[in-house]
Amino acid sequence: MLNFDKQKYIQVVNGAVQLRGQIEKAVDEVTERGFNNLFFIGSGGAIASMYAYEYLISSISTLPVYAEIAAEFSLMNHKQLSKHSLVILSSLSGTTQETVEAAKYCKKIGAVTIGLSGEAGTPLAELVDYPLINYAENDFAADSVNIQLLYLTSRLLYKQNEFPDYEAFAEQMERIPSILLKVKESTEKKAEQFASKYKDETYHMVVGSGSSFGRAYSYAMCVLEEMQWIRTKSIHAAEFFHGTLEVVDEDTSIILLKGEDETRPLTDRVQKFAEKYTRKLTVFDTADYELEGISGPFRKFISALVIASALQRVSVHLEDKRKHSLDTRKYYRVVEY
Amino acid sequence: MLNFDKQKYIQVVNGAVQLRGQIEKAVDEVTERGFNNLFFIGSGGAIASMYAYEYLISSISTLPVYAEIAAEFSLMNHKQLSKHSLVILSSLSGTTQETVEAAKYCKKIGAVTIGLSGEAGTPLAELVDYPLINYAENDFAADSVNIQLLYLTSRLLYKQNEFPDYEAFAEQMERIPSILLKVKESTEKKAEQFASKYKDETYHMVVGSGSSFGRAYSYAMCVLEEMQWIRTKSIHAAEFFHGTLEVVDEDTSIILLKGEDETRPLTDRVQKFAEKYTRKLTVFDTADYELEGISGPFRKFISALVIASALQRVSVHLEDKRKHSLDTRKYYRVVEY
Numbered sequence: 264m265l266n267f268d269k270q271k272y273i274q275v276v277n278g279a280v281q282l283r284g285q286i287e288k289a290v291d292e293v294t295e296r297g298f299n300n301l302f303f304i305g306s307g308g309a310i311a312s313m314y315a316y317e318y319l320i321s322s323i324s325t326l327p328v329y330a331e332i333a334a335e336f337s338l339m340n341h342k343q344l345s346k347h348s349l350v351i352l353s354s355l356s357g358t359t360q361e362t363v364e365a366a367k368y369c370k371k372i373g374a375v376t377i378g379l380s381g382e383a384g385t386p387l388a389e390l391v392d393y394p395l396i397n398y399a400e401n402d403f404a405a406d407s408v409n410i411q412l413l414y415l416t417s418r419l420l421y422k423q424n425e426f427p428d429y430e431a432f433a434e435q436m437e438r439i440p441s442i443l444l445k446v447k448e449s450t451e452k453k454a455e456q457f458a459s460k461y462k463d464e465t466y467h468m469v470v471g472s473g474s475s476f477g478r479a480y481s482y483a484m485c486v487l488e489e490m491q492w493i494r495t496k497s498i499h500a501a502e503f504f505h506g507t508l509e510v511v512d513e514d515t516s517i518i519l520l521k522g523e524d525e526t527r528p529l530t531d532r533v534q535k536f537a538e539k540y541t542r543k544l545t546v547f548d549t550a551d552y553e554l555e556g557i558s559g560p561f562r563k564f565i566s567a568l569v570i571a572s573a574l575q576r577v578s579v580h581l582e583d584k585r586k587h588s589l590d591t592r593k594y595y596r597v598v599e600y
Numbered sequence: 601m602l603n604f605d606k607q608k609y610i611q612v613v614n615g616a617v618q619l620r621g622q623i624e625k626a627v628d629e630v631t632e633r634g635f636n637n638l639f640f641i642g643s644g645g646a647i648a649s650m651y652a653y654e655y656l657i658s659s660i661s662t663l664p665v666y667a668e669i670a671a672e673f674s675l676m677n678h679k680q681l682s683k684h685s686l687v688i689l690s691s692l693s694g695t696t697q698e699t700v701e702a703a704k705y706c707k708k709i710g711a712v713t714i715g716l717s718g719e720a721g722t723p724l725a726e727l728v729d730y731p732l733i734n735y736a737e738n739d740f741a742a743d744s745v746n747i748q749l750l751y752l753t754s755r756l757l758y759k760q761n762e763f764p765d766y767e768a769f770a771e772q773m774e775r776i777p778s779i780l781l782k783v784k785e786s787t788e789k790k791a792e793q794f795a796s797k798y799k800d801e802t803y804h805m806v807v808g809s810g811s812s813f814g815r816a817y818s819y820a821m822c823v824l825e826e827m828q829w830i831r832t833k834s835i836h837a838a839e840f841f842h843g844t845l846e847v848v849d850e851d852t853s854i855i856l857l858k859g860e861d862e863t864r865p866l867t868d869r870v871q872k873f874a875e876k877y878t879r880k881l882t883v884f885d886t887a888d889y890e891l892e893g894i895s896g897p898f899r900k901f902i903s904a905l906v907i908a909s910a911l912q913r914v915s916v917h918l919e920d921k922r923k924h925s926l927d928t929r930k931y932y933r934v935v936e937y
Binding site (some may be wrong): 300307308321332333338341472473484495501504505511524525532535540587593595 | 655658659671675809833835842862869875
């Protein structure tokens with residue numbers, strides 16, 4: 264695979280899997296202590312990854328769950344936040360200012376905090392009650408964070424007595440590094456073809472639903488816009504039909520992300536439309552991957568992770584074909600604003 | 601004002617104001633009966649309008665509130681929905697298929713439903729427990745719906761003992777038709793200038809936060825994309841700094857919507873950035889309007905309504921300068937999909 268450091272990748276994803284014990288201990292402790300709602304808090308790619316788990320929990324559990332943008336959350340006085348809340352925050356660098364502020368705000372209110380970060384000793388890791396540390400760089404951050412959020416979510420559901428299959432799921436997740444490696448390998452050719460075909464494209468629509476909507480939002484904003492400086496529109500598959508469809512013509516690139524949850528009919532509908540009205544449809548569908556060792560009912564859980572892992576190959580090939588480094592920024596952490 | 605039927609407008613907004621008594625009766629009855637959470641459900645522009653009130657309620661009330669896209673909601677088995685839920689649905693035509701399905705789903709679960717619609721006898725109006733009917737066409741629909749949602753929200757908060765100023769607010773809202781007329785009049789020149797300057801623009805970023813984010817999402821999708829076939833990116837002011845900013849250059853049109861809630865510093869920050877890095881910034885700020893007769897603390901409540909009403913003037917001038925009817929569709933209700 265192009266620009267792929269297998270050893271580094273395996274280290275990152277194994278690192279995430281190895282947090283299982285620590286995650287179980289944290290969740291069991293906070294459950295013992297008791298909490299009556301759950302917040303996911305982050306900025307940009309971090310909150311985007313969390314949308315999948317907000318969706319999953321809403322569709323499975325009676326535990327009220329909220330996903331909030333860190334900077335807004337710190338200002339808005341969200342009245343559901345209390346000392347009886349459990350808050351999961353995430354920042355790869357552990358220094359994202361808005362997320363660090365949000366963590367401080369949660370502490371002040373007295374909520375219990377779990378924080379995902381790429382390094383120990385960072386402001387976020389130091390602030391939260393339960394730091395989860397797994398080193399990753401931008402390329403594999405989504406894989407790392409999604410694995411941790413999956414363990415967190417599934418354990419939380421289990422402790423709420425709403426996911427009796429936890430043990431089976433957590434065991435199957437131990438095989439996820441080699442499963443994701445296969446996902447990447449079997450995406451490689453498609454990723455290269457996509458990058459070749461669309462290297463000069465100036466605009467992409469990225470569409471998803473349910474647990475894959477966050478990926479659509481994030482791939483558009485954090486990769487195509489931030490890392491490749493290409494204009495995008497991310498849009499929910501259901502909302503696509505309430506406005507955005509009108510800008511589609513036969514030359515409109517649509518990237519459709521299909522997962523395997525209850526909302527799949529919504530992405531089917533976009534696919535049917537797009538096949539008719541544009542020549543530039545690209546579908547990334549978790550159903551195309553074997554995911555050997557993952558039971559059918561669990562495929563819904565890992566859809567967002569699988570899509571994230573597959574799309575990372577697209578990013579690498581875009582960088583290559585467009586000769587535009589994924590690391591170059593004009594503004595972010597470059598200029599003051 | 602260009603293409604403005606004052607009589608029709610006054611009829612629409614007065615019609616919404618006159619629903620006050622009916623709204624109070626409905627809210628008082630459902631409060632008497634009891635409910636433990638609130639759902640806003642709609643598609644496209646309808647759910648977009650509701651995001652403002654989801655935000656307001658979250659920032660004021662301990663009542664758990666959720667805003668969900670109708671089509672996804674009907675599929676996902678949202679576990680917070682129960683016979684103890686209050687659900688507010690909205691569809692101007694009263695026929696939006698996904699919203700009608702969602703209303704059926706809520707009835708099946710046994711939740712109490714309130715439905716906003718432009719006509720009596722429509723499927724939505726027939727299905728819900730409390731239909732609210734006020735005739736409007738696309739041009740003034742946002743004004744009509746926002747006024748109704750304001751009465752609903754403020755009365756709900758009042759009955760939760762979380763908005764003691766309800767009577768003063770509701771009284772001041774009776775003056776809203778003439779206030780909004782002045783908003784439109786004082787936007788007219790700016791709207792025409794915007795349309796002249798940007799008539800050939802092929803892409804706009806639309807940015808908002810807090811109670812104005814829904815307007816940014818909706819103006820981008822339901823007007824610029826749906827009615828003018830112009831590409832857009834709607835983005836939350838806080839999220840703007842986590843990716844989207846990188847596509848900004850001096851020729852990027854940014855439309856910034858500023859309201860007067862707690863999140864205003866987030867839009868200030870975008871403004872400061874945009875003033876430096878693009879020559880094409882347009883700001884619509886509720887603070888620029890006098891809103892005579894509305895007390896300071898209530899300005900936050902009506903920010904989304906004021907922005908919606910002002911932007912309607914922009915749409916009319918875009919239609920004129922671009923010679924592109926606001927009513928023409930390529931696909932929506934034109935072809936089968």
